[in-house]
Every structure is written in structure tokens, then in C-alpha cells.
Amino acid sequence: MATSKPFLWGAATSAFQIEGSSESGERGTNIWDVYCEIPGKIAGQGTGLNTCDHVRRYRDDVALMNALNLRAYRFSISWPRVIPQGTGALNAAGLDFYDRLVDELVAAGIVPCATLYHWDLPNALQEEQSGWEHSDTANHFAEFSSIIFKRLGDRVKHWFTINEPWCIAYGGYIGGGFAPGIQDRARGFQVGHQLLRAHALAVAAFRSGGYDGEIGIGLNSEFMFPASDSKQDHDAAQRALLDMAGWFGDPVWFGDYPDEMRSAYGDMLPQFSDEDQELLTRSIDFIATNYYFSDVVRATPGQHPMAYERAPCPNRPTTAMGWPIVPEGLESLLIWLSDRYGKLPVYLTENGMAKENETVEDGCVHDPERIEYIRTHFEAARRAMEKGVDLRGYFVWSLIDNLEWAHGFAKRFGLVHCDFETQVRTIKDSGLWYADWIARGGWDAIESPQHLDLSSAGERGK
Ligand code: IFM
Secondary structure, eight states: OOOSSOOEEEEEOOHHHHOOSOSSSOOOOBHHHHHHTSTTSSGGGOOSSSTTOHHHHHHHHHHHHHHTTOSEEEEEOOHHHHSTTSSSSOOHHHHHHHHHHHHHHHHTTOEEEEEEESSOOBHHHHHHHOGGGSHHHHHHHHHHHHHHHHHHTTTOOEEEEEEOHHIIIIIIIIIOOSTTOOOOHHHHHHHHHHHHHHHHHHHHHHHHTTOSSEEEEEEEOOEEEESSSSHHHHHHHHHHHIIIIIHHHHHHHHSSOOHHHHHHHGGGSOOOOHHHHHHHTTOOSSEEEEOOOEEEEEEOTTSSTTSEEEEEOSSSOBOTTSOBOOHHHHHHHHHHHHHHTTTOOEEEEEOOOOBSSOOOBTTBOOOHHHHHHHHHHHHHHHHHHHTTOOEEEEEEEOSBOOOOGGGTTSSBOOSEEEOTTTOOEEEOHHHHHHHHHHHTTTHHHHHSOOOOOOTTHHHHTO
16 A cells, blocks of 8 residues: 555635636637526526636635645646637737646645546637537647646646546436536547547556656546445446446546447547557556445346446435435555556545535534545545555545536535635635645554544634
């Protein structure tokens, strides 16, 4: 287990969800800006134009990270803030913003971890060339990535190409609840395919540039528990894992989609060229995954193309997202990924829980459920480490309440409360608990459980 490098206890955010669009020059419109304008798509008509105004308040936000004792911060870079049309002219002020943010983090002793794409595709690429369905978009992404490596690569050593390609392809093109809101499985596979090519091209640019550091892709998956002890349900659960985690995990490690997907989806699943395969194979230095909840899976021959049906684990308390709380699913997922993808180092790049109606009272936000959620998931991750998973970092989602995509502002995931009207930030009890956890040595705190006294939380949370 483990490594001599310090464990990266962190928190994560994404550009569209926290930045707002003010200052740092005009950022280009992205596909979520457009989606937010469609009546009924975003709960409460939320948009990404204000959110947490992080572009102007980033210094305060780094100070908050310091107060939380964070060792690392995972943020994403807005492609249209840097290249408003997706290709061509640069917005120098946009690039400068990320440069200053990284400087601020480094000065605070917080390890910057950058995601190159967290869903905010420049809208010009969507309008002019069908976005991620077009193979040129992958090349434009690699060009954008090269610009970022060149500018930040001296200080950023941990890179994630694309966050949750499954959500982009499935949510945006199959389920259709995410931008651009299409429901067409074949188009979803085409999008997934180009996302994978984009990842591979960006990694090739990183590696050929000789940068010091590591790079991977940010997967997401539920763990899939079989609904019964039958072999049929066990096999179905494996197929469901391959359909979700393996859709993107297999190509970046083995160079192609899982055989099970190829035989189920046939010609609908695009083919990689020899060159693509060569670039994709072993194109990750580590496994990165996000985890929130787990499903139960049963075999359903003749229905779904992969002959399974999955549903969120029943009989569990749920978060405000309606997601069941299943910490042991994290343990199982980490082990499954580590076993399948070469026992690589692992980062848990997002994990956390949403609540609704969180308000500040006397300077405090009491969120004991979130503390319990985080603590039990830390313990699950620890069990996975004891079983051989080389976990190197854990990023709680999220640093601060933000725009939860189609759910608008009502679902709050933050360790820090944000009043979206006044922009006042208040560290929640969970943030204080996490700060204390890190101060007590992180994993060592499991061995010496103490109850953090939150009675003076109002004072400490300011
Ligand atoms: O807020 C999102 C994030 O942008 C991607 N992963 C899941 C989070 C919670 O839904």
C-alpha cells in the first residue's frame, strides 16, 4: 500500500459551477449557457453567469481552502474562457486567471490538480461542427490542452483530461437531461468515442512535451451489486460495470471497448483506428474515479442490449439527489477498478452529498448527515487500501455550494455554504470536521476517533 508522497486530502469544483463569467475578459459561451436558457431545463432557472463569482473571489476561496487544511484542490479550466470560440484566438485574460489561481494555490502550499474539461464545451464548436460528435473537436481539445500544459505545466503536476465522460455521453446524448439534451444512443456512442480520442491526443501532447507530472481521465461509476446470489445476476452486475466504468476505463488502459459492449451494441459502437488504439493504450498514469452511490442489478435477457436492469440500492437513506448512501460500494468499486486496470495508483476525484435548504444560523451550518456520509466513505476507502488499492488522494465534492447543473442551486454539496445573493461564504460543520480530520493526520484519525467539538463552530466557520 501507499507511497512516500503525502496523501492528497482535497476538495473539488468545476469552472462552470463556481466561476461566474465576470472579469478576466469575456469568456465564450458554452453549451451549458445555452442549455440554461431553455425554459424548464434548469430547476429555478439557474445559470452559470453568477454562481460563486469565483473568478473575482478566488483569493478568498484559496484562503478558505487553507482554513480547511486542504492539501490539494481539484479545479477545472474553462475552455471557452481561454479560447472563446474553441479554436483560434486566445483570451489572454482568461489564461492569466488560471495562472494567478495556480500561483495562489502554490503560495498557500495547496497542490493544484487541474481538469481540462468539465462539460463546458465552447458553443461555437457545437453550433459549427456538431460538438463532440465531430472528430475535429478532439483535435481542438488537444490544441487547447497543449496551451494549458505550456502555461501551467511548470506548477501543475496532476492532470485530469476529461471529467466523467460517461455523464457527458450518456447524460447529454442518451438520457438527455444534460446539455445538449439529445436522446440517441448511437450519437451518444459517437460522442464517447470522440471524448476518448480527445483524451488520448491530450495525453500524447502532455507526454511528448516532456512535462513533469502525471495524467489520467476522471471516470465515474456506481458500483453494481447483484440483486441475488444467482450466477445470472452476478454476470449481469459485471456487464453493468463494464457498460459504465468499462466504457471509458477499458479503452484508456486496454485500447478498446470491453468485448461485452462490442457484442451487445455491434456496429453502433464506433471502431478505433490503429493509431487511436496505440495512443489510447496505457494512456493513464493513474485511475481516477468519482463515486456517489451504488445500484443493484438483475439479469434481464432480451431487454436492455446488455441484458441487465439496474436500480439504485433500495432501503437506504438517500441524499437530496435521491441517491442511496452506500459506502461499501466505494470500497468495492475501488477494488474492481484497481484489479482491472493494472493496480495503478488511484485518486478518488469526487465524493460528497447534497442537502437542500441549508441555512446559516448564528454563523453555523449544521450538517451532521454530511459528516457521517464523508466519514463512512473515508472508512470504506481505507478498507480498500487495506485490500491493496494504492489510493493517493481523496477529493470531497465540493469545496463550496454551486450550480448543480440541471438541478440548479437548490442541491448544496459544499463543505462551505455560499449565499448566492450576497456571496458570503460560511464553513459548514462538515468543513470544520474535515479540517480537523486532516489536521489529525487523515487516516490516523480513523485509529484515534474523537468527536470534534463543534460548539464554537460559529466562530471558527467565519
Ligand atoms: O456536480 C457534479 C459534478 O459536476 C460532476 N460529478 C457529480 C457532481 C454531483 O452531481
